[in-house]
Amino acid sequence: xxxxxxxxxxxxxxxxxxxxxxxxxxxxxxxxxxxxxxxxxxxxxxxxxxxxxxxxxxxxxxxxxxxxxxxxxxxxxxxxxxxxxxxxxxxxxxxxxxxxxxxxxxxxxxxxxxxxxxxxxxxxxxxxxxxxxxxxxxxxxxxxxxxxxxxxxxxxxxxxxxxxxxxxxxxxxxxxxxxxxxxxxxxxxxxxxxxxxxxxxxxxxxxxxxxxxxxxxxxxxxxxxxxxxxxxxxxxxxxxxxxxxxxxxxxxxxxxxxxxxxxxxxxxxxxxxxxxxxxxxxxxxxxxxxxxxxxxxxxxxxxxxxxxxxxxxxxxxxxxxxxxxxxxxxxxxxxxxxxxxxx
Amino acid sequence: xxxxxxxxxxxxxxxxxxxxxxxxxxxxxxxxxxxxxxxxxxxxxxxxxxxxxxxxxxxxxxxxxxxxxxxxxxxxxxxxxxxxxxxxxxxxxxxxxxxxxxxxxxxxxxxxxxxxxxxxxxxxxxxxxxxxxxxxxxxxxxxxxxxxxxxxxxxxxxxxxxxxxxxxxxxxxxxxxxxxxxxxxxxxxxxxxxxxxxxxxxxxxxxxxxxxxxxxxxxxxxxxxxxxxxxxxxxxxxxxxxxxxxxxxxxxxxxxxxxxxxxxxxxxxxxxxxxxxxxxxxxxxxxxxxxxxxxxxxxx
Numbered sequence: 184x185x186x187x188x189x190x191x192x193x194x195x196x197x198x199x200x201x202x203x204x205x206x207x208x209x210x211x212x213x214x215x216x217x218x219x220x221x222x223x224x225x226x227x228x229x230x231x232x233x234x235x236x237x238x239x240x241x242x243x244x245x246x247x248x249x250x251x252x253x254x255x256x257x258x259x260x261x262x263x264x265x266x267x268x269x270x271x272x273x274x275x276x277x278x279x280x281x282x283x284x285x286x287x288x289x290x291x292x293x294x295x296x297x298x299x300x301x302x303x304x305x306x307x308x309x310x311x312x313x314x315x316x317x318x319x320x321x322x323x324x325x326x327x328x329x330x331x332x333x334x335x336x337x338x339x340x341x342x343x344x345x346x347x348x349x350x351x352x353x354x355x356x357x358x359x360x361x362x363x364x365x366x367x368x369x370x371x372x373x374x375x376x377x378x379x380x381x382x383x384x385x386x387x388x389x390x391x392x393x394x395x396x397x398x399x400x401x402x403x404x405x406x407x408x409x410x411x412x413x414x415x416x417x418x419x420x421x422x423x424x425x426x427x428x429x430x431x432x433x434x435x436x437x438x439x440x441x442x443x444x445x446x447x448x449x450x451x452x453x454x455x456x457x458x459x460x461x462x463x464x465x466x467x468x469x470x471x472x473x474x475x476x477x478x479x480x481x482x483x484x485x486x487x488x489x490x491x492x493x494x495x496x497x498x499x500x501x502x503x504x505x506x507x508x509x510x511x512x513x514x515x516x517x518x519x520x521x522x523x524x525x526x
Numbered sequence: 527x528x529x530x531x532x533x534x535x536x537x538x539x540x541x542x543x544x545x546x547x548x549x550x551x552x553x554x555x556x557x558x559x560x561x562x563x564x565x566x567x568x569x570x571x572x573x574x575x576x577x578x579x580x581x582x583x584x585x586x587x588x589x590x591x592x593x594x595x596x597x598x599x600x601x602x603x604x605x606x607x608x609x610x611x612x613x614x615x616x617x618x619x620x621x622x623x624x625x626x627x628x629x630x631x632x633x634x635x636x637x638x639x640x641x642x643x644x645x646x647x648x649x650x651x652x653x654x655x656x657x658x659x660x661x662x663x664x665x666x667x668x669x670x671x672x673x674x675x676x677x678x679x680x681x682x683x684x685x686x687x688x689x690x691x692x693x694x695x696x697x698x699x700x701x702x703x704x705x706x707x708x709x710x711x712x713x714x715x716x717x718x719x720x721x722x723x724x725x726x727x728x729x730x731x732x733x734x735x736x737x738x739x740x741x742x743x744x745x746x747x748x749x750x751x752x753x754x755x756x757x758x759x760x761x762x763x764x765x766x767x768x769x770x771x772x773x774x775x776x777x778x779x780x781x782x783x784x785x786x787x788x789x790x791x792x793x794x795x796x797x798x799x800x801x802x803x804x805x806x807x808x809x810x811x812x813x814x815x816x817x818x819x820x821x822x823x824x825x826x
Contacts, residue, residue: 251621253562297800300807303617304560308755309803315752316796319789431748435629438622446618471637478629485622486611 194370210359217348225351229419231460232354233412236361237433238440238456239449240408243365246447247374248401249381251303253434254310255409257317260428261287262410263417264321270337271326277353280418284411291406295399311431318429332424335417350418357411366449368404377401381447432474439477442484445491454493527663528785534664536781540757540774541674542739546732546750547757547769548680549725554758555765556701556721559609559620563628565751567726570631571597571733572646572742573639579649586646586734594730601726605719628747635744646737654738673735677773680728681766687724697721756799775802 217225237259245251265283270276294313301309322329338346368374376397379387388394417423436459444455466473484491490498550564561567574593578584584592608627612620647654653672657665688694696717699707704714736742736750753776761772776795783794 245618249618251618253621253625297804297807301803304554304562304621305759307621308560308562308752309759311748312752312756312796312799316793316800319793319796322789435625438625442622471633474633475630475637478626478633480626482608482623482626482630485619485626486608486615489615489619 206362210355210362213355214352216355217344217351222344222347225347226419227460227464229347229351229354229415231456232351232358233415233419234436234440234456234460235358235453236354236408236412236415237437238444238452238459239361239365240405240412241434241437242441242444242446242449242452242455243369243408244401244405246441246445246452247369247381248377248398249384250299250398250402251307252310252405253307253431254312254314255405255437256429256431256433257310257314258287258291258406258409259413259416259433260314260321260425261290261317262413263423263428264324264327264413264425265410266414266417267333267335267423268324268326270335276335276337276340276418277349280353280414281357281411283414284407287410288403288407291403292399294406295402299395299398299402314429314431318425321425321429327423327425330424330426332422332427334422338418338421350415353418354415357415361408361411362453365404369449373397373400378447435474435477435481439481441491442481442489443491445493445497446489448491448493448497451491451493455491458492527661529782531664532781532785533778534666535670536778537774538666538670538674538777539781540770540777541670541677542732542735543753543757543773543776544677544770545673545680545728545735545773547754547761547773548677548684548766549729549732550751550754551758551761551766551769552684552728553722553725556697556725557605557609557613557718559613559624560755561609561725562621562624562751563631563747564624564729564754565749566628566631566635566747567597567600568729568733568736568750569742569744569747570635571730572737572746573635573644573744574730575734575737576639576644576646579646586649586738590730590734593734594727597726597730598723601722601724601729602719604726605722606715609722610715610718628751632745632747639744641743643741643743644737645741646734647739650738669739673739676731676735677770680731681770684724684728684766693717693720753795756795760799760802 213228216228220228237255241252241255244255262284265286266276266280269279269283274282298306298309298313321327327333341349369377376387376392379390379392380394380397384394413428416428440455440459441452442455443458444453445451462477463473466476469476488495546565546568549568550561553559553561553564571593574596575586575589578589578592579586604627608623609620612623650669653669656668658668658671659665688698696707696712697720699710699712700714700717700721704718707714707717732750732754736746757769757772757776759772760775761768761770775798779798780791780795783790783792783797786794
């Protein structure tokens with residue numbers, strides 16, 4: 184019993200302090216990208232940054248808050264659409280990307296009031312219906328001309344090199360901000376509340392977690408993140424075809440990245456985005472078989488390795504690079520952590 | 527008159543939506559799983575029937591005698607390999623795994639059959655376009671009427687099966703409490719596999735009508751899933767007769783929306799779905815508030 188005093192709660196470890204500093208330095212170093220890398224590499228990295236945003240946001244929604252959505256392409260598409268619309272109305276293209284995402288984030292507030300009352304699979308497909316509806320409404324806009332789509336022609340005002348560099352910096356800044364934001368959120372008391380909701384909503388509510396407020400916040404954050412990714416995507420792809428942006432394939436990519444990397448692990452989503460990026464680079468040319476492989480991998484991970492690659496790393500090494508949880512330390516820590524009756 | 531005709535056509539369209547929703551609702555009520563591969567599996571059956579008709583000249587109705595049992599086997603296998611494991615993993619896993627499955631099925635179909643849109647209409651002769659004229663403006667397509675009749679017959683048959691047969695009772699008991707049925711000698715794993723087989727057999731029938739009434743392509747499954755889901759939710763999740771009501775509400779909303787604009791068809795359908803959802807959520811709330819107000823008004 185006297186040993187109990189030795190137990191301490193740990194959040195940071197030497198490795199994790201090092202990892203956070205290293206991550207910050209790496210992000211800062213990436214800022215010189217357009218000066219140092221080839222045009223092709225800059226484009227590729229921009230894509231990777233957007234994937235990281237998508238993976239981290241989907242992981243925040245699903246892995247941490249337990250809200251599986253098949254309709255995040257709604258926000259991805261709306262973000263791209265809002266960016267095109269803003270640019271068309273004379274708003275600066277690059278500031279417009281961030282304003283577009285903020286607008287979509289605002290739209291998600293009234294939406295969350297209805298959608299968050301659905302549970303489990305109903306929420307998942309309900310969000311898909313939202314995406315279909317958003318797609319149909321965007322098609323009605325004369326500027327978009329139905330499925331024909333349009334381009335972000337305002338970007339023609341920039342020289343190709345300047346455009347590439349600006350888009351790269353926007354994507355890098357967006358990714359860094361979203362990573363920092365989600366990291367800070369998950370480490371805050373609200374982060375603990377969000378994970379408590381995922382594990383057991385009723386129990387969380389009974390100990391005073393404001394379930395609705397917490398879910399709404401994550402829902403809006405995820406909507407904002409997906410919209411930001413969509414706006415950045417249209418800035419790299421230049422063309423906006425509604426069908427390509429409102430495709431459930433985007434959600435398939437998000438599921439793949441979060442599942443393979445490790446659902447509910449902050450490092451997992453980043454790892455998943457990098458893995459997805461590499462797989463796409465190597466096998467993307469295989470077309471249909473590549474998609475079959477993605478689906479099959481997601482299926483196998485969902486059934487057999489729900490904690491993903493990062494879960495595997497954590498189990499073996501107890502390594503936590505970007506810690507968001509708490510760990511009990513001390514001689515008796517294992518005993519104390521074990522639930523009563525578990526032997 | 528145009529309005530009445532649109533409503534009539536909408537009701538008949540509802541027969542198809544009910545047909546596609548039955549399997550989804552059945553699985554949801556028995557196994558508490560929403561199968562996101564549902565639409566893709568319907569399209570898979572449609573392609574199977576198409577292949578039989580196209581390569582071997584088998585009529586779609588005869589083809590169902592082969593495809594329905596085959597899909598039943600698929601359902602059995604699916605339950606044993608994917609759904610059962612998923613359900614044990616909590617609420618998240620079934621959604622993720624069945625979505626992964628739908629991507630696999632869609633793209634394998636694309637690999638096997640290419641991007642062309644297909645239809646079974648050429649293989650069913652006059653049935654695809656024949657109709658009975660009620661008045662000058664209103665005609666009832668024979669195929670649409672057959673779809674509706676099939677939906678009603680299938681729901682009725684399933685209802686009788688669940689109420690009157692031993693295995694039907696076992697399925698209902700397993701749906702209530704899969705742990706307790708084991709105590710009274712029912713094997714819940716076996717029962718759920720049978721239920722999945724039945725659900726997939728109904729999906730093959732829905733796939734047949736999907737292919738006969740319109741065209742389909744390898745990626746048509748997503749929309750079928752959404753229609754099935756909307757009909758299921760509008761009708762009250764998990765109720766079999768509810769799918770018929772839900773399907774009709776959805777079909778009528780769509781055909782009235784089509785009067786406004788071509789996109790109005792889909793928009794009105796999705797709106798009907800959200801309107802029903804919203805009304806249900808808030809009317810229940812209102813009921814709770816009223817009840818609380820009444821109880822609160824009583825002297826303590």
